[in-house]
Amino acid sequence: MPRAQRAATAALAAAEAWFAERGWKPFAFQREVWRAMAAGKSGLLNATTGAGKTYAVWFGALQRRTAARGLQVLWITPMRALASDTARALAQVLPALAPDFALGQRTGDTSSAERARQDRQRPQALVTTPESLSLLLTRADVHAELGSVHTVVVDEWHELIGSKRGVQVQLALARLRRWQPALATWGLSATLGNLDEAMDTLVGAGGGRLVHGRVPKRLVLDTLLPAGAARYTWPGQLGARMVEPVVREIESAATSLVFTNVRSQAEAWYQRLLDARPDWAGLIALHHGSLDRSLREWVEQGLKEGKLKAVVATSSLDLGVDFLPVERVLQIGSPKGVARLLQRAGRSGHAPGRASRATLVPTQLFELLEAAALRRAALAGDIESRRSPDQPMDVLVQHLVTVALGGGFDAEPQADGTWAAPAMYEEVRSAPAYRALTREAFDWALAFAGQGGASLTAYPQYHRLQVVDGRFRVTDRGIAHRHRLQVGTIVSETTMRLQMVGGASLGTVDESFISRLAPGDCFWFGGRLLEFVRVRDLTAYVTRATKKSGRMPVWSGTRMALSDELAGALRELMHEAGQGIYKEPELRAARPMLELQATVSRLPGAGELLVERHKSREGFHLWLYPFAGGPVHLGLAGLLAWRLAQLQANTFSLAVNDHGLELLSALPVDIAPLLDGSAFACDRLEADLLASLDARQLAQRRFREIARVAGLVFGGYPGAAKSARQLQASSGLFFDVFRQYDPDNLLLAQAKNEALAQELEINRLRRTLQRLSTQRVVLVDLQEPSPFAVPLMVERWREQLSTEKLGERLARIVGEV
Structure with a gap:
């Protein structure tokens, strides 16, 4: 038997023994990865969250180690916090299996002293991020330092593949393969639709092995239904009403994660929970990317040790950080995508044999429909695909x-x-x-x-x-x-450091938010009410506020939009409701709104596009409901306004949400191009789109x-x-x-x-136009705005009205109907 083969066989036996000592038995997919890596193969491991992906690839990497000094294994993660957690997990194996195999960590958080120590004596394995790997590639002696790397693991590949960070990884791998043509590259992913394409993007076309590690795991997706029946909805309508039900859910579990989609929402919900349960001070915490690293690490440690009752978090805790004590996940608002929901659900029951449970908490009635659509798509396995940017x-x-x-x-x-x-x-x-x-x-x-x-x-x-x-x-x-x-x-809005006067650093806030504050203004951050003092050298100095109220900070960022998979499931549910079929509990809870929509207008059926028309004191309203997501609707609204104005001069105001769009015009609109489908033509799409908006x-x-x-x-x-x-x-x-x-x-x-x-998702827009051009347009003239129309009117009014005046106008509309 060749020496390399004997070494691989011994390593496999050692791995089996390590599992047996702990009363465990390796899964078949773990053994499959070990054998593939021993043979020098590359590939992608797609496995359930908490099923043991890390051990599958790490044990495979260890069996490829040699006695040579120098760096041999690179482990790339998308987040610094995930790098720290991963390094700790990998290190647990080394004393028993590879005591002489040194493991290091190198990210933006690594101290200068640790970097210097690594420079003097390079570890055999290094956990790093795409940015830190690129920094290593700038070193004059990089060939000597990285030329000995024979194995690269890219964790959470689904998180990187669709961004320029993923392209950065591709280019770094191309450089490493120049020096080491037999480089073994493995990606890890739990939630991804286009697995073959994702693997080819990482390891090259036709050069990898796709391993499925689907360990039987019970998935529970349910919804916290609001009390009472409402017939109209608008953004944020249910938020405050859902606090007490959320408190009861948190009480029922030892430890819970409460996810929000944006940081400002996390700040608001943390404060709401603390107001509802002041006795939870110290038992609930807040976690998002703008908090100081020391605060985030304190929260993560408290989660791991089971000392916290709940943590309100954003995507900063989405990825594979292992928090075994977490029993429940609650999602405030719709996550807008199946993959994101499954990823967050996987934070609970993060171990083989334990169920994962996610409970959706709607903030408006439309999110009840999205919750039912999400569960239907998730259970059907309709997970979003992610693709690499092309030639940036x-x-x-x-x-x-x-x-x-x-x-x-x-x-x-x-x-x-x-x-x-x-x-x-x-x-x-x-x-x-x-x-x-x-x-x-x-x-x-x-x-x-x-x-x-x-x-x-x-x-x-x-x-x-x-x-x-x-x-x-x-x-x-x-x-x-x-x-x-x-x-x-990674390019974001310029941030300012937030610091107590004469005290500790608290984190970062967007410069644009601070620029709108005057000395003495108060705002919430990290669960504290702070008073703004001054700005000096791009640092915002604050003190503890003595007032009782303040603003919520707003961070710039991409608004999450409805995915294609979720949009399709939502249209299917809408059709069923139009037929009087209300299978899901979420649809039954939203039934008063849906039945009112059917009474004053219509519920769109399969193959139908609902168009509503109404004249008010504001002008002539035209509402369309393609259910294709906000960015698509933004492009579609501009495109339709442009094309309709070419036939008849007019001025339009636009409003969009994930479900539809509004065209408000000063003059009546000839809708013949909508009825005959010519307004949805894909001819000259790019030119018309660029002309329709401020390109x-x-x-x-x-x-x-x-x-x-x-x-x-x-x-x-x-x-x-x-x-x-x-x-x-x-x-x-x-x-x-x-x-x-x-x-x-x-x-x-x-x-x-x-x-x-x-910005406009032109490929999705093209597919949407093709679909709309084949659908039957159902035109309804309204006496008053329908339940579907009101949220779009609110989107437009929010830019013009104070909260009080907006509430008055909503009350008038609901009262009139």
């Missing part, structure tokens, strides 16, 4: 500078006096996101990274790459330092992020960060210069494409 040029430009810092890459002279990099081109194309990258586009990125492209050649600070001894390198120390400070693709503003907003990733604008040095206004001005200047003097700049094209794909 900003990430490529950044990566070229990263590799040039990390020892450089080969340059070949051309007949016209320029330099090319054919070997680097092939390496980049081995990353699936750039599989279709043309040589022309690559050469453009190389020239842009090297000399600033056609419009920036006169500015030395954009001459980042130089050819030295036949290799592209970065020779300017200032350029190198600035690049390392902002490696990565320049959308593209410019995306360009700010692109300029940051591509290294055009610099966010500032530690302690001297630039403000959002400064960054916006800088990126806006580049945007205008490129539009005027370099219109073929590929970053401009990327900004337009991202605006269409991400």
Whole structure:
């Protein structure tokens, strides 16, 4: 028997013995992964949350270890908190199975002393993040440090694949495979629809093994039904009424996680729970990404030790951090997607044999319908797919500078006096996101990274790459330092550090929120009522407030939208309700609203598009209900307004939500194009869409992020960060210069494409138009706004009215009906 085979056999036997000592027995999928990794295979492990994915791949990695010194295993996680938890889990195995195998952790939270220690003696395994891995790639001796890596594990691959961070991982893997062609790469995922495609994106087309680890696990998805019957709904309608029922649910379990979709909602619900149960002070906690790391770690430790009754959290606790004491998960509002719900449900019963339970808490009646649709889609296995971005040029430009810092890459002279990099081109194309990258586009990125492209050649600070001894390198120390400070693709609104006057750091808040405060204003943060004092050096100083009330902070971020899978299940439920079928308890709870909708208007059936029309003092209302999600409806509303106005001059105000859209016009609208389907044509879709909205503003907003990733604008040095206004001005200047003097700049094209794909979801919009063009339009003239129409009116009014006046107008509408 060959030596390698004997070693693998011994490692497998050791793994079996380790499980047996604890009274456990490995699952079949764990053994399958061990055998595949022993044979040098790559792949994707899709397994139930809490089923043992980590041990499956970690034991497989350990059996591949060698006696050589140096780094051998990289474990990539999407979050720093997950990195810490993962490192602790991996370390538990080492004393028994690999006592001489050193494990390290390297993220943005790693201390300088620990980094220095790792530099002196590199561990054999390293838990890190995509950003920290890219930073390692900028080191001059990176080949010596990472060239010995033979195994890479990418945890929570479903969380990375659909973002530029996932592309960053793809490019890093392409670099590692250049040095180690036999690199074994394994991804871990619990909730993903397109598994084969996800595996190919990670390991290359046709080169991996897909392992399913579906351990039988009971999943309970239910809904906390509101008391009483309501016939109208609007955003936030039920929130306060659901506090007492949520308190009772928390009381019934030892430990609960209460998830919200956004940080401001988490702050509000934490305060509501504490107001309802003051005796829970110290027993309930708050966790979101803007809180100081020490506070988050305290909460995580309290969860693990079972010392906390409940934690109100955002997606900061979504991923695979292991909290065994958690019995219940409650979801405030709709999670808007099946995968997100399953991911959060998996935080409870996080061990083999234990049931996972998630209870949805509606904040308006429409979320009752979404809850029923979510359960139906989840039990049917209709999980959302996630796909890699296609050829993001900003990430490529950044990566070229990263590799040039990390020892450089080969340059070949051309007949016209320029330099090319054919070997680097092939390496980049081995990353699936750039599989279709043309040589022309690559050469453009190389020239842009090297000399600033056609419009920036006169500015030395954009001459980042130089050819030295036949290799592209970065020779300017200032350029190198600035690049390392902002490696990565996470670009958010500029934040300010929040600090007590003369005291501790509390976390971060958006600069835009602080800019609206005057000294003496109060706001809630981390469960405390704080009084704003002053801003100095991008730090907001606060004191404990003596007042009793204050604002809730608002953070910028992407609004969660209805997924295709959930939207389809919702349309199916709507059709059933129209037939008088109310199987689910959520539909029965929403029945008064649905029956009123059917009485004053109609419930859309299968193959139908409901269109409502009404004249009020505001003008002429037109409501459509495609049930396709907010971003799609935003694009659709603009598109329809544009196309209808081309036939007859008119002025429109638009409002959208996840269920429908409103066109409010000053003059009557000829709806013939809606009735005959011509308004839904896909011809000239992109051109009409760009003309219908402020395309320049959308593209410019995306360009700010692109300029940051591509290294055009610099966010500032530690302690001297630039403000959002400064960054916006800088990126806006580049945007205008490129539009005027370099219109073929590929970053401009990327900004337009991202605006269409991400802001308006043009691919989903196209599918929606195709569906609508085949549906029968049912037109209803209303005497008063229907239950479906009121939430759309509220979306428009919220920008214009105070809470009091909004309440008065809602009361009038409900009273009139």
